[in-house]
Amino acid sequence: MNNNLLFDFSVDKENKAIHIKREFDASLGMVWQAWTTAELLDQWCAPNPYRTETKTMDFHEGGFWHYAIVSPEGGKHWSRYDYKKIEPQKSIIELRAFSDENGSVSPDFACTECTLIFSEADGKTLVTITEKYRSPEMFGKMATDSHKKGFSSHLRNLDKFLLTLKNK
Template sequence: MNTNPLFDFSVSKENKIIHIKREFDAGLELVWQAWTTAELLDQWCAPNPYRTETKTLDFREGGFWHYAIVSPEGKKHWSRYDYKKIEPQKSITELRAFSDENGRVSPDFPRTECNLIFSETDGKTRVTMTEKYGSPEIFEKMATVSHKKGFSSHLKNLNEFLQTLKKK
């Protein structure tokens, strides 16, 4: 197993876009399943020491994922991703937003459009994400070293989780 898989995080300030590339030592089918199944997302999709708690996942075009990132103290930070387009095992286009516990999107910030591309070469899967921010304020919060570290942490969690799934 490659202990230092590809992780690239680049920022385009003029376009308010963040590009992220991450390679996983697992096949496309397994990575796709971990990315699109509530029970699996809840096991990796948060930076340590936080955890993810899914309230609703309706993975289809027109559906959404409503979840909380939960702090070690139990404080919940709610988000909602609405699925615009899904090409199975190829791509996902979603609109991301902060929400409340009931899934109502916060009117304070424009939504972020995220496009994810999945590809496999020689048993390794690359996920390429493009996050286009509608809000300069949210972009400024995300285009930081701390966000890069947090994103790197939760993608590292996924890579480790995939290794445990491969052993089953």
């Protein structure tokens, strides 16, 4: 596994935004598939030692991903990502929110708008993520080293998962 891949996590307090850039040693098609397929997301998209469990995924504009982050003890923390715009193998704009088990979005937290941009150069894929927080409280909770470490952990899981896909 290549440990020299770009990972940049910056906080923009003025605009309540977090910018993340992460490079993967895999083709754009492979990274896109891992990022947009429920069965594949469930294999990498959670910080260790948690795991992801998809309940519903309808990956198209107007669709959504409803899933739980599952703790080692079995506790579930539900979220829902509503897909607003998708340009295949280029970008995704989604609204992220906490939800309940049925997919109802929690009124206690404003949705976060997230834009993901995918690009490829020299056989590596760069994913650029911008998280724009509508809630100052949620931004304060996420603009932390803890969020950076958790995000970094689940992206390292993607590195490992991509390596297994490449070796098949």
